Amino acid sequence: MTVNGEERTLAAERTTTLLDALRAAGFVSVKYGCGTGDCGACTVLLDGAPVHSCQVRAHEAEGREVITVEGLSVAPGASWQDWSALHPLQQAFIETGAIQCGYCTPAQLLTAKALLDRNPNPDEVEIREAMSGVLCRCTGYVKIVQAVQRAAALLRGAHPALIPPRQATLAPDAPQEMLQETLPWLKEPGGWAAPTVISPPDLPTTEVVGQPEAKVDGAKLAAGRAVFTDDIALDGMLYGALLTSPHAHARIARIDASRARALPGVHAVLTYQDVPRIKxxxxxxxxxxxxxxxxxxxxxxxxxxxxxxxxxxAETPEIARRALALIDVEYEVLPSVLNPEEAMRAGA
Ligand code: FES
Ligand code: FES
Structure with missing residues (x-):
């Protein structure tokens, strides 16, 4: 396959996902979020279209073109640390504050690129629709929409001004009615969605505190170069995996982990019988x-x-997953408890 414009041969079994094959080959900007096709953190472009790479087998990408965020950025010969060498989408994400932890950012950028490649001037509804396959735990999406709008303008050759943060002054004891007078945009559709900084009138304004500032690690995150815990590989490292409940409320009547413990490559299997009850x-x-x-x-x-x-x-994620399948659990399923009052009743 072609990855970021270069012919690559990736070693993969028939069942290996494109996500795992790319990460094993060093493209760690492609993130694992859920493994079930729900979060979109693993998005790459396959022949120009965004796909959740955890749902694509590596062999399905044979002979096709894959783009990860490593291939989005950086003019030839330049470093990603130089903002001006980054793709306008990456610059816009940094400038508008659309990056917080940055874990979803590579997926957001690639999804936005696919959108702007087919629609250079999308409206907010089209942006939200196109980006809806990538979840962001941090930003609340307002800044991401602004970043895509800004990037679209930059790519069309415009020089849009940065959207200033919404600020207002209001005394802490001001009556409730004054809120709408002071913040007229609250009446606009979606007005509540815009983050607003409200300061008391006697708070002095300063040049730095309270002013927008690009994140110090914004370029690293936008370029997919930041190292998250899942990107660290140490010699001799073991991999953890969790067996989780398929039931909303149940007692574990019997659990037998002996077959999992006997699997070569497994170093430990813990159940409630093996750990102290420390609250x-x-x-x-x-x-x-x-x-x-x-x-x-x-x-x-x-x-x-x-x-x-x-x-x-276990020694590899695959062995850990195989071990999970060997743990035998018998559940006594209990009635679901769906509100705090029920949960506080004796015996709930
Ligand atoms: S890891 Fe692929 S959709 Fe969540
Ligand atoms: S998940 Fe943290 S910035 Fe989106």
Missing amino acids: FSSGGQSYPQPPPFDQVALDSKVRHVGDRVAVVA
Whole structure:
């Protein structure tokens, strides 16, 4: 296949996904999010069209053209650290603040490129529709839409001004009615969607604090060069995999991990029988934690579809996945508990 304009031969079994083959070949800007075709983090362009590479077998790309974000950026001979060498889409994503953690950014950029290649002047509805296959946990999408609009203008040869952040001053004790007078755009369709900085009138304005600023790692993220945890490979590293619950509420009546433990290449299989019941909070705030300490690492009861049942550590992700299939679990399915009142009842 051709990857970013170069002939490449990727070693892959019949069942290997294009996502895994590309990442194994070093194209780690292609991200694993869900593996089920839902999140879009793994998007690449296949013959110019965005596809979820976790849903495409590598051999299906044989003889075809694949573009990852590594192939989007950088004029020949230039470095990605030089903004001006980046694709206008990458520049626009940095300039408008459309990148936060950046995990979805390569997929957003490639999806936007496919859109602008076929429609150089999309409206907001068309942008949102085209980008709907890539989820972003961080940005709220407003900035992503602005970035695509800006890139479209740049590619048409225009020089659009940056959209200034919406700011207003309002006394903390101002009556509620003043909110709409001070922020007239609240009445516009979608007006609430625009992030707005509201400061008290006596707050002095400064040149730096409160002013828009490009992220220090924006270029690295836009170029797909940032290293996330999943991109790190160490010698002798083990890979983890979780067995999760198919039931919303169930007791684990019996669990047998002996066949998984016997699989060559498996180093550990843990179930609730192997770990101490140390309670923790899933809230993630700093000390002291306001949310309740109501979680344990692995429990004999599962409380939602996808709740943790067992953990495997193995020499390769494939062995870890095979081990999961060898864990035998018998569930006693319980009635679903769907609201906090029911959940607080004794015995729930
Ligand atoms: S990893 Fe492919 S769609 Fe989520
Ligand atoms: S998921 Fe973090 S920027 Fe989109």
